[in-house]
Amino acid sequence: MDTLQGKHAVVTGASRGIGLAVARRLLAEGARVSLMARDAAALEAAAAGLGGDAAWQVVDVADQASVAAAFARAGAADILVNNAGQAASAPFSRTDAALGQRMLDVNLSGAYHCIQAALPAMLEAGWGRVVNVASTARLTGYRYVAAYCAAKHGLVGLTRALALELAGKGITVNAVCPGYTDTGIVQEAVANIVRKTGRSEAQARAELAAGNPQGRLVRPEEVAHAVAMLCMPEASALNGQAIAVAGGELM
Template sequence: MAALDGKHALVTGGSRGIGAACAKALLAQGATVTIAGRDSAALGNAAQTLGGKVRTLVLDVCDEAAVQRAFAQLGAVDILVNNAGQAVAAPFLKTSAAQWREMLDVNLGGTFHCTQAALPGMLAAGWGRIVNIASTAGLTGYRYVSAYTAAKHGVIGLTRALALELATKGVTVNAVCPGFTETDIVRGAVANIMQKTGRSEQEARAELAANNPQQRLVQPEEVANTVAWLCMPESAAMNGQAIAVAGGEVM
């Protein structure tokens, strides 16, 4: 038997990038996986690519009522990977209140809503794994993404507080903090650097990769492998951790 046979995992933002890689890694360990996101077509394409025991769920994690309805229909969720996220770059004084709220709603609010919806079933079962995809931005400061950075710091704070609250309940809560990773968010950052500085794509990518002592972008599969490990029954002692997957950027 695979390590996660009989477990149902929900991955938010699961149609691409880190989310899709997490779904693949959990499938490989025997879990049944539901991938959630706002784009029905993208979810369908991802499910077709992933194959296996994959279901799709169209969901806006910012909508509390929609999250509650969706989880009521899903049945028990043993593993929750809160991956849905978004980044907007702007100097602090040019960050609008709307952008601030959006970053908090998607990155922190979505984690809050999905965790509240999944947790009762985990507590009833006496077993559960919650993995929040944060960022190295949640462990340190990044220029020009103050709202995103604040939200990811909030995700790590929530992770630590909830881990202590649930420590004797059979449910673990951890955060995984990728550095600059080959995802749509980084591709957007590259495009932004090119537009504002006139640098080439290669130069822009090199600027982001320079944050990593290994001088490269992290791959989604490297993040997903860490997530899958945290979901194993044998990882029960891992709780309240914020693990950087960043080549040594944060120590």
């Protein structure tokens, strides 16, 4: 299709799951893609699985110096997809300061650092797309993930503030908010439910899928479709939005 021909996209958390699906979709749309994540071996395997058409850089998004170095190596980005994230669950009474800070560092500060690194080139070019992968947890509350919910709510607040600030500069800033998606994070959640409740894996997956009116988990490719749509040149009027990809769970 080549609708993003000539554009350079950076995707964080891109070695698996939603990030890898996004990278694959943006490549199919003609973009040049740089994968970023913490695990070099996983990144190398992901790039190979994409046919060797993607570059990759190791980065810890919670570390501003690591982010600055990775973006300097990758080169100017026209598109930034902030997908890197972690979800840790615990009752609030057992969510200590370290866990709370880790959720903020990865899910909110990580996006903040990456936007700061990517934005100067976008401003110079007079064009850019920033898509933050949030969660339906930013649109509502979920039990036992208070710190994660707080970080994702903050991410959408950052999205909206920057959307207004950059609206006249050719840059859009949006968020996609997936429901429970069939990724490694959900597999970890399923294992946690099995371990703590004694339910079977099938029962745990069904419990997570029950919140989706379609009765299923979202597929990473469906989230990637929404991300790619927001990156298109024709999407310039879509700005400051938080789009739920959740089968109608939230409206």
